[in-house]
Amino acid sequence: MSVMIHGKGFHRDQGWPGKHNLRYLCPPDGPPSDLEARPSPPFTTPFLDPLFIPKIKQAVDHLTPPAEPNDHQLFQQFPAAVFYELREEEIRWRFHSEYGETWTWGFDGSSPGPTFHARYGEPVLVRRFNELQPLWVSHLQFALPSTTTHNHNGHQASESDGDPSDWIGTGDFWDHHYPNFPASHPDPADPPNRIYDDREKLTTLWYHDHRMDFSSQCLRGPLRLLPAV
Numbered sequence: 001m002s003v004m005i006h007g008k009g010f011h012r013d014q015g016w017p018g019k020h021n022l023r024y025l026c027p028p029d030g031p032p033s034d035l036e037a038r039p040s041p042p043f044t045t046p047f048l049d050p051l052f053i054p055k056i057k058q059a060v061d062h063l064t065p066p067a068e069p070n071d072h073q074l075f076q077q078f079p080a081a082v083f084y085e086l087r088e089e090e091i092r093w094r095f096h097s098e099y100g101e102t103w104t105w106g107f108d109g110s111s112p113g114p115t116f117h118a119r120y121g122e123p124v125l126v127r128r129f130n131e132l133q134p135l136w137v138s139h140l141q142f143a144l145p146s147t148t149t150h151n152h153n154g155h156q157a158s159e160s161d162g163d164p165s166d167w168i169g170t171g172d173f174w175d176h177h178y179p180n181f182p183a184s185h186p187d188p189a190d191p192p193n194r195i196y197d198d199r200e201k202l203t204t205l206w207y208h209d210h211r212m213d214f215s216s217q218c219l220r221g222p223l224r225l226l227p228a229v
């Protein structure tokens, strides 16, 4: 069979980008003999589906129980007044119209999860609930339903950073304090003063599961940092 892949001008049976790199894959049980004939994940036609645009995450009025300021190293310095609840769930999802529906994990019912819009100078607190099915009940047998979420490249204290060993199990929640301040360094002429460099400001970040030995198991989503208003 010879199928033109849209926009690329090459054929499935004539090779595809990265095909020869398959020999470098080292699955723990050894590479399947038909890896090249039946690559995993299977082919999809690029640019066939409209891009999935995650919902914009909406804040909640308050958290119950409230966040504990003393649990966060930077809370006094950057008190959060905007609160979010984020839920990790097992969901049915279709990643591409050429695939069937499959079980996966998502944040707030989608994969990737919702987009957070945050602003510099506006610290937020995200309460993340692990509502995944317990081990052996979950449909995903290759992942562990104990999770920790890292806001990639965000400047946050260690307890909010999604440390690989800070995982929580089904039914628990974890509070992440995101101070949303730009990178800075002490002013050499006046050390208590800090110098901010606009070139160090981040704009689009992503958050993802960060559990030790199971990093980035299905759970991910975008976060946009917008200029201060």
Ligand SMILES: [Cu+2]
Binding pocket: 150, 151, 152, 153, 208
């Ligand atoms: Cu990361």
